[in-house]
Amino acid sequence: MSVQITSPQFKANARAALADAPLQQALSKVGLSFIGRRSAAAAKLPEFEALRDSARDIKNHTLAHLDLYLERYEQQVIAAGGHVHFAVDAAEARDIVTRICREAGARTVTKGKTMIAEEIGLNDHLEAAGIQPVETDLGEYLIQIRGEAPSHIIAPAIHLNKEQVEEDFRRVHAHLAPERNLSEPTSLLAEARGELRAKFLAADVGITGANFLVAETGTSIIVTNEGNGDLTQTLPKTHIVLASLEKLVPTLEDVSQLLRVLARSATGQDMSVYTTFSTGPRRAGDVDGPQAYHVVILDNGRSGMLAGAFREMLRCIRCGACMNHCPVYQAVGGHAYGWVYPGPMGAVLTPALIGIEKGANLPNASTFCGRCEAVCPVRIPLPKLMRHWREKEFERHLTPAPQRYGLAFWAFFARRGWLYRPATRLAMWGLSRLGKAKGRFAALPLAGGWTKYRDFPTPQGDTFQAQWQARRRAQAQGQTQRGGNR
Amino acid sequence: MTSSRDIVFASVRRALGATGQEAPRRQEVADRIAGHPRGIIPARADLPPAQKIDLFKDMVRAADATLDHLASVADVPLAIATYLRERNLPPTILRGADPRLAALPWASAPNLDVWIGPSDGRQLAGLSHAFAGIAESGTVVMLSGPDNPSTLNLLPDHHLVVVEAADVAGDYETVWTRIRAAYGPGVLPRTVNWITGPSRSADIEQTLLLGAHGPRSLHVLLVGAAL
Known part of the structure; x- marks a missing residue:
């Protein structure tokens, strides 16, 4: 699916998501399933926190030497008989993939799950070129037949309920018996397996992403539970790997460190079911495997991120833990974020890739509770990076006028303590009197945006600063009274 | 330009x-x-041989695979025949040309039909010989080559894997060292498959179900004692 960017309409998207009952039902399961499994997996491994440090350090080292590891990786792919293509932007990556498919005479292409393909809008482009892309990850298949975009980076169809899936399967698999029972997830899975098995065997080209690229050996790695990406890169004559620059790691030992934190952070498994390491095309004497192996390495703005604070974002290994633990993601789901990458990682990455002009809403869609950073396997300081975007947004005068004026108004008082303290005390005193009866306000002047979704609790009568001073005074008095005993 | x-x-x-x-x-x-350089290696992987084998067995089963521990490789054909019979599967299995599998006493299971070659998706059961097992996660390590088609790891409904106890390592890093010793520095076989349990998906309502696109069952035939 080529994704239309709706990030600038985040607020409208979020309102619609909050009112979408089936979506809310589906989202209610996000926290329940992922959070408990991750914490149980982490608790079972005493070295988990040390492994997070190790994962962070490996990524930092690689990014600081990225040009050299890219060189080495390219040499090794070529030595293994594969091809490496560099793409500056999305359009170039699409063209390279389409050209390889055409040269392979491809009519159908199977796809393992790849977020890079979503980022470059590959499917629409292939279809326009007369090549049929078939998503094989069950979740990706579900959203492909619905014409939707993924709403989660590892569970793309997390926004759907089984009743919706049944409806879609009856519509799309019209050649199957209409009276068949599809009421349970097991029968839905069995049907998808049957339908996709034929597609796996018929495809001319297989396209996968890469969780990691290993410089030491020129290897691309994918991690799946279904085995779909692994079939995608084993069966067709041509295998194309789509990967962004920052997937590089130096050695097999380094990738083993990262794999120890990836599945635990993502699904709470010690290890995903299939971890497949592919190096070049089939060798002399091999009886299966692809005959051609291509890697497309996409920049699309990432090299620029290496220069500043956002380099830290390039450590991301796409586990999804940050969105699983995010109260905003849990409330509105992934589509509201309006582009490919949702949740906290999307709130940092999206403005970097599509521009702060279009992405400014996303780093503002955070309570800064810090849970994303607390669970990130490579310790990306996501709240800090979101704050950087807010600063950039403000510097560039992208912040809406009422907010800017409001902040300026507040800043006028905040810089003048002699004015701020009595003014706020007066306001709090007034509000506490006004709201005494109910204990809350359903509406407040100038705060309509806030009270639209929740009540404002009645202040308890005085400001924090005033209470703090009162307490300090009381303590000081207490100490002078007890002074002789100390 | x-x-x-x-x-x-x-x-x-x-x-x-x-x-x-x-x-x-x-x-x-x-x-x-x-x-x-090796990074952090979990202490649980660093065990004396016998406990390492026990951990491997526990982790394989925790990943929803099944496991038979056989005294000798000679027991493998009969164990395969029994596995297929108990699940009402036809007594037919497809394997690679691996000499270690070729050398098994197939005559000990006379009713078992054994075919050799890659899978085209029509076989219910496939047999492979693992390069190694990894105790810390219950993973089997499969290397592709003329004798070991990767399709056998992914297409049959039932994947049976022979793992020799002597090949069970504690951690991933030990296996990389062995692969370097076998293939040379900087070189990997075309495909290395780490497999940890049977195929699964939780894409429908976060309900975990086995048998998505790969094998519905993974059966490990662990052979011999720890060295």
């Missing part, structure tokens, strides 16, 4: 403030690749 490759490298180097020619940087990268 500047190629996209040149543009990307120039952009990366500009952002890093590097030319790519700095000797210390190049040395650091060369050392890292040549030395491939």
Whole structure:
């Protein structure tokens, strides 16, 4: 699916998501399933926190030497008989993939799950070129037949309920018996397996992403539970790997460190079911495997991120833990974020890739509770990076006028303590009197945006600063009274 | 004309403030690749041989695979016949040309039909010989080659894997060391499959179900005692 960017309409998207009952039902399961499994997996491994440090350090080292590891990786792919293509932007990556498919005479292409393909809008482009892309990850298949975009980076169809899936399967698999029972997830899975098995065997080209690229050996790695990406890169004559620059790691030992934190952070498994390491095309004497192996390495703005604070974002290994633990993601789901990458990682990455002009809403869609950073396997300081975007947004005068004026108004008082303290005390005193009866306000002047979704609790009568001073005074008095005993 | 490759490298180097020619940087990268330092290895993987085998068995089963521990490789054909019979499967299995599998006493299971070659998706059961087992996660390590088609790991409904107890390592890193010893530094077989349990998906309502696209069942035939 080529994704239309709706990030600038985040607020409208979020309102619609909050009112979408089936979506809310589906989202209610996000926290329940992922959070408990991750914490149980982490608790079972005493070295988990040390492994997070190790994962962070490996990524930092690689990014600081990225040009050299890219060189080495390219040499090794070529030595293994594969091809490496560099793409500056999305359009170039699409063209390279389409050209390889055409040269392979491809009519159908199977796809393992790849977020890079979503980022470059590959499917629409292939279809326009007369090549049929078939998503094989069950979740990706579900959203492909619905014409939707993924709403989660590892569970793309997390926004759907089984009743919706049944409806879609009856519509799309019209050649199957209409009276068949599809009421349970097991029968839905069995049907998808049957339908996709034929597609796996018929495809001319297989396209996968890469969780990691290993410089030491020129290897691309994918991690799946279904085995779909692994079939995608084993069966067709041509295998194309789509990967962004920052997937590089130096050695097999380094990738083993990262794999120890990836599945635990993502699904709470010690290890995903299939971890497949592919190096070049089939060798002399091999009886299966692809005959051609291509890697497309996409920049699309990432090299620029290496220069500043956002380099830290390039450590991301796409586990999804940050969105699983995010109260905003849990409330509105992934589509509201309006582009490919949702949740906290999307709130940092999206403005970097599509521009702060279009992405400014996303780093503002955070309570800064810090849970994303607390669970990130490579310790990306996501709240800090979101704050950087807010600063950039403000510097560039992208912040809406009422907010800017409001902040300026507040800043006028905040810089003048002699004015701020009595003014706020007066306001709090007034509000506490006004709201005494109910204990809350359903509406407040100038705060309509806030009270639209929740009540404002009645202040308890005085400001924090005033209470703090009162307490300090009381303590000081207490100490002078007890002074002789100390 | 500047190629996209040149543009990307120039952009990366500009952002890093590097030319790519700095000797210390190049040395650091060369050392890292040549030395491939190990990072943090979980203590649970560092066990005496017998306990390591026990951990492997526990972890294989925890990943929803099944496991038979056989005294000798000679027991493998009969164990396969029994596995298929108990599940009402036809007594037919497809395997690679691996000499270790060819050398098994197939006559001990006379009713078992054994075919050799890659899978085209029509076989219910496939047999492979693992390069190694990994105790810390219950993973089997499969290397592709003329004798070991990767399709056998992924297409049959039931994947049976022979793992010799002597090949069970505690951790991933030990297996990389062995692969380097077998293939040379910087070289991997075309495909290395780490497999940890049977195929599964939780894409429908977060309900975990086995048998998505790969094998519905993974059965490990662990052979012999720890060394």
